[in-house]
Amino acid sequence: MRQKPTLKIIAKELDVSVSTVSKALRDSKEISDETKEKVRAFAKLYNYKPNNIALSLKNKKTKTLGVIIPEIVHHFFTTVISGIEDYANSHGYNVIVGLSNESFDKEVINLEMLANGSIDGFIISVAKETLALKDYHHLFETIDQGIPIVMFDRVLDEIICDKIVVDDIATSRKAVQKLIDSGAKKVGIITTEDYVSVGRLRTKGYVEALQFNNINLDENLILKIEDNNKPQDELLHLETQIKNYLKHNEIDAIFAVNELYAITAMKAARELGYSIPQDIQFVGFTDGVLSKHAFPPLTTVSQHGKAMGSQAAKLLINRLESTDETEDENYKTVVVETDIIERETTLNSNES
Amino acid sequence: MRQKPTLKIIAKELDVSVSTVSKALRDSKEISDETKEKVRAFAKLYNYKPNNIALSLKNKKTKTLGVIIPEIVHHFFTTVISGIEDYANSHGYNVIVGLSNESFDKEVINLEMLANGSIDGFIISVAKETLALKDYHHLFETIDQGIPIVMFDRVLDEIICDKIVVDDIATSRKAVQKLIDSGAKKVGIITTEDYVSVGRLRTKGYVEALQFNNINLDENLILKIEDNNKPQDELLHLETQIKNYLKHNEIDAIFAVNELYAITAMKAARELGYSIPQDIQFVGFTDGVLSKHAFPPLTTVSQHGKAMGSQAAKLLINRLESTDETEDENYKTVVVETDIIERETTLNSNES
DNA sequence: TTTCAACACGAAAACGTTATCGTAGATTTA
DNA sequence: TAAATCTACGATAACGTTTTCGTGTTGAAA
Structure with missing residues (x-):
């Protein structure tokens, strides 16, 4: 194990001062070409690299x-x-x-x-x-x-x-509009509770899109997923909420505020006998691996x-x-x- | 913007030396309780935290x-x-x-x-x-x-x-054995080229499992995915290789050395009219989101x-x-x- | 009273850099 | 020849710590 060379070591070895070495390596014009060459050669030979920590301390960066x-x-x-x-x-x-x-x-x-x-x-x-x-x-x-x-x-x-x-409201509006344009009459949203700002905003966009299309807002079509403290059965918890939601509402399109909600909802829908997208359409949020490789591949908004x-x-x-x-x-x-x-x-x- | 307090600043403010401040904060017994208290109070008030960079430089850690x-x-x-x-x-x-x-x-x-x-x-x-x-x-x-x-x-x-x-060979053996135990007669593997060591080892485990079960090795059943330099159509490239492989071989089970290969192969198989797992079974490697949420959910080896x-x-x-x-x-x-x-x-x- | 610990603190070095300033000797200018 | 100017380098301070080694007061022991 060879220890890392420092300016001091190089200086001693070459019998010059530390400042000279530093200046030589930084190509200062105060140093003669001869000395520069000598220092550079030595530094290269021993693979000198300035110590980041020392630089950070000095530069305060x-x-x-x-x-x-x-x-x-x-x-x-x-x-x-x-x-x-x-x-x-x-x-x-x-x-x-x-x-x-x-x-x-x-x-x-x-x-x-x-x-x-x-x-x-x-x-x-x-x-x-x-x-x-x-x-x-x-x-x-x-x-x-x-x-x-x-x-x-x-x-x-x-x-x-x-x-x-991302402009959550506008994007969400766009997504819901897409669903409506594709013939959906009863569009639901699966979202988070309101304290998560992205959830709140996307819900807002959803509401705005409905208003814009003169569709009455049905509060039952808004599913706000409750957080579960036990991460082990998070997924199960999610599934039951969604299934329950699907069973009790007549829905032909769902906008989900993230990938996981969308995928899980699709699974639930399939299990309830819906066919996708004929009976029920889906749009997710965030273009991840899940969306791309889902069955069927999920239409989604990409956040880049x-x-x-x-x-x-x-x-x-x-x-x-x-x-x-x-x-x-x-x-x-x-x-x-x-x-x-x-x-x-x-x-x-x-x-x- | 308040600047971060340093030992020096505290020292000046309290009219003691830097060393005294340092020692007081580190609870050295050289310092009187009175002074310690004074220093601590001040440090707390101004939310003093030692500078990591300086510590790193000093401790060389x-x-x-x-x-x-x-x-x-x-x-x-x-x-x-x-x-x-x-x-x-x-x-x-x-x-x-x-x-x-x-x-x-x-x-x-x-x-x-x-x-x-x-x-x-x-x-x-x-x-x-x-x-x-x-x-x-x-x-x-x-x-x-x-x-x-x-x-x-x-x-x-x-x-x-x-x-x-992970013991790639043993795990791979285990996975292939699982497939054989579940009735598969013609097990294929989708793997990487040999210079990727995990691919090579998993292929080796595959071969060993076949030998152990007295099944003749058919080289055609080993698909080594060629890397594609163009990342844009990586996925497309993968799909065509796999489809080609499925068309030209009679296979009733596939062990894929990663999730993506498995998922893609499943997609290809579905498109070719296979039903999963009745016509063709799959085991993947790496328990990721894809596996869990695939359709159908993918049996896979978890790498933890x-x-x-x-x-x-x-x-x-x-x-x-x-x-x-x-x-x-x-x-x-x-x-x-x-x-x-x-x-x-x-x-x-x-x-x- | 003298001597000596104990006490409570300060000075200085060190970690590895860079930048400012000073300066000995060489060279040019007046 | 004296003065001014370069040239090429070294010493030092500084960044913020910690630690070692003093050192001036005490108070107690002799």
Whole structure:
């Protein structure tokens, strides 16, 4: 095991001062060509690379981004991370990820752990529990410490910072409209409880689409999935709620606010004897593996997670590298486009 | 924006020396209770937290683990990461992830970027390209620098380090045996090319299982999927290869070395008029979302990715914290158990 | 009274960098 | 020849910690 060479070691070996070595390697004009050549050769030979930690301490910049998400075993979040990584890496930044597991406490701990010098800025999608508790002190504090935050997906109006979102309301309207255009008369929605903002907004879009088409809103057609605390039978719990919902309502189309709800509803519908899409149509949200490989392949709205990720990284890095305090305080919230990917759970509009 | 307090600032404010503040906060007995109290109160008031970077520099330990994987948009890898995070976090470590995108160059860059002080050790699953090139100099070099590596999933015999693997051969044997026990006479395998070690090993297990049951090996039943360089139509490419394979062979069971191959094969089989599992049975590898929500739900072998992840983190952290050089050099390779999760693409053994 | 611990604290070094400033000797300018 | 200017380098401080080693007061022991 060979120990990593440092400036000091090189300096001693070459019998010059540390400053000379540093300057030579940075091609300072204070150093003669002769000395530069000697130092460079030696550095190359021993594979010298400057120590990142020392640089971070000196520059007060770590060149790393902290990403805090509720869950990593989730296609949407991984596409976002992938987008962040791409952009960050190609701009000389590293990415360190923290998982909140939807827990407020873990979110706070992660934030604080990373805020003590480990990272230059955060990209974050807050935990459900944080949403429910409405306790945002940790976010305020890190911003107050001068660490910029970019929020995505689950964003908070109360926090003033850059944000990356999809236009949930408009997208949801678009999805429901698609269903209506394809001949659906009784469109239901499977959504989350209202404290999850994306759920609330998508429900709103659903309502708006109905109004726009002069369809009376039937509250029974809105299924808000209750969270289950026991993750083991989460899925079972979900299924029974949906089956119950399907049995007690006459529905010919469903808009589900995420992939899992859509897939599970399709399974339930099949078991109840519906055929898809003839008897009942489906549109999901988030274009993940599940949608693509579902049976039949699910028509869904694509959130373009990768684009969201790289947008987030871009915004954050721009802010970090803007000549501090110059043109700041004008926080942007960029809304990324969504598309409906038509697959086989919806009828063609002209077939209706 | 309030700037973060440092020892120096606290010291000045309280009119004591930096050392006194440091000692007081670390509860040194050199400091009087009175002073300790004063310092603690002040530190608490201003929410003092020691700067991680400075600590890292001083201690030559960063308390962070570098994880390098080929792809993050992949269920297996995310479960592994999740296991790593869990264990690491609860032991005071952070995790910084690097994506190689299956590219040798990106793997090398990521490794070097992180090896310069940013992390204490690596957990890595090498890129396909690295496997194909058989160029491991970057791995040797980081080990040579005294940075420990734990390899998982795709491991290399040539590298001497801790390893986490599943027993691919045995598991594959078990899966094929299951198919045979359920009455299959003509079992095929859909696998990767041989340079991907997991593919090679699983193929080997397949062959062994046939031998064990005195079934003649028909080379035509082994489909090795060729990699496609154009990621856009990767899926299409896969489908045509599989359909072709199904058309030209008489097969009543398929063992696929990953989820995607299995799902795609099921789709192809359905399109060719097979019914599952009556006409053709399927077993996949890796228990991901796809398997669980496939139609019909796919019988598959579970790799327990989360367990692999936490095992990897445990091995790495143990090595990092073992009183250096004392009991080292005895590298372990732990093999984690696999299970076959029976769902609806296989017949019951007694139905045969 | 002298001597000596014990006590409570401060100074300084170290981790690996970079940047500012100083300066000895060589060279040019007046 | 004296003065000014380069040239090429070294010393030092600084980033925020922790730790080792002093050291000036006490109070107690001799």
